[in-house]
Amino acid sequence: MGDAPEADLHVDAELVARLVLSQHPDLDGEVRRVDSGWDNVMFRLGDDLAVRMPRRSIAVRLLRNEQRWLPELAARLPIPVPVPLRIGRPAPELGYESPWSIVPWLPGVSALAYASSAGSTADDSDATAEGLAAFVAAMAVPAPAEAPPNPYRGVPLTVRDRDVRPRLASGRLRDAAVLERVWERSLAASEWAGPPVWVHGDLHPGNLLVHADGRLAAVIDFGDLTSGDPATDLATAWLTFGPRGRGAFIARLAARVDVDDATWERARGWAVVLGAMLVDTLDAASPLGRLGADVLARVVAEELGED
Incomplete structure (x- = not known):
């Protein structure tokens, strides 16, 4: 038993770079894989941003919840949270069928x-x-x-x-x-x-x-x-x-x-x-x-x- 279930959505740095260039070209920058969790994988985008990508289909609904509610919650929370700055669309033509988020890179x-x-x-x-x-x-x-x-x-x-x-x-x-x-x-x-x-x-x-x-x-x-x-x-x-x-x-x-x-x-x-x-x-x-x-x-x- 490991720390996370098997992924059913393929995600790598090359795919993330293509998605960013296709949908948010003004934010194009170096993409580096940082970490993988239970449901999502995180990539760093340049120095100040990160890309949060579902690695399991079951996580898509959870990511949409973050996209919907974090902007409202963050306004009154005293601690920084990863508020989505840009929303990524599913891109079947690039081989990825889930929404995704560009968020601030939070140090620590x-x-x-x-x-x-x-x-x-x-x-x-x-x-x-x-x-x-x-x-x-x-x-x-x-x-x-x-x-x-x-x-x-x-x-x-x-x-x-x-x-x-x-x-x-x-x-x-x-x-x-x-x-x-x-x-x-x-x-x-x-x-x-x-x-x-x-x-x-x-x-x-x-x-x-x-x-x-x-x-x-x-x-x-x-x-x-x-x-x-x-x-x-x-x-x-x-x-x-x-x-x-x-x-x-x-x-x-x-x-x-x-x-x-x-x-x-x-x-x-x-x-x-x-x-x-x-x-x-x-x-x-x-x-x-x-x-x-x-x-x-x-x-x-x-x-x-x-x-």
Whole structure:
């Protein structure tokens, strides 16, 4: 198992260069492949731009959601996000049948890579907690009825129970009995009673860019953007931080918005959902597979009073 499913859309630097020259010739420049994620592949275009290309057909709808909603969201977010500057059209004549986006090149390194290279975690920088708390607070405002639906994010935890139970029983998760205790308590917490709010949906450290000093530089990959329970995004307290950073994040968020105990219980449950998914579906040696194991270990340590 790797970090991403097999691609069904062929994308390379030569294709991207032809697409840019054909549709946006005023932005023509050197194209260099940067990275490939679960659904998309990113190319740098010159010094200041990047091209975001779906590598799977299933991601086309997600990219359209970004193109539709990111310009509106970015206007009130305190952290840079990859707002599409130009929209690319499908070009069957060039061998590519998906829309695509030209976005700003956002400097920084992923918080996941930062932790690996520095031999540390975001716990070492209160600045990460400060920026992420500001982003989460600004994000969690009532969303319009037209916000994109997502059957896996922002939903009541009971919807995810059918996924979590088999994973807890699979034998692939360490301390499954402790995790089950956390999960049951999360399920028992009262459901979100407020209006559906905007939810990033995938707020893990691989989607956070940080500066060399740990300050949050940007939040990327809004493919899972939806509305619903803000607890989904609050799970970043366990996805991104160990004990010290988590405490700093919670304190800084509390200075901006009120989060009740039930919402934090659900957020902890979302950490179990996402951590278990990563461990169960990815190679344990891959960066996201290791992240999943780390997230579950943080939840267990907190539950046992060991962090």
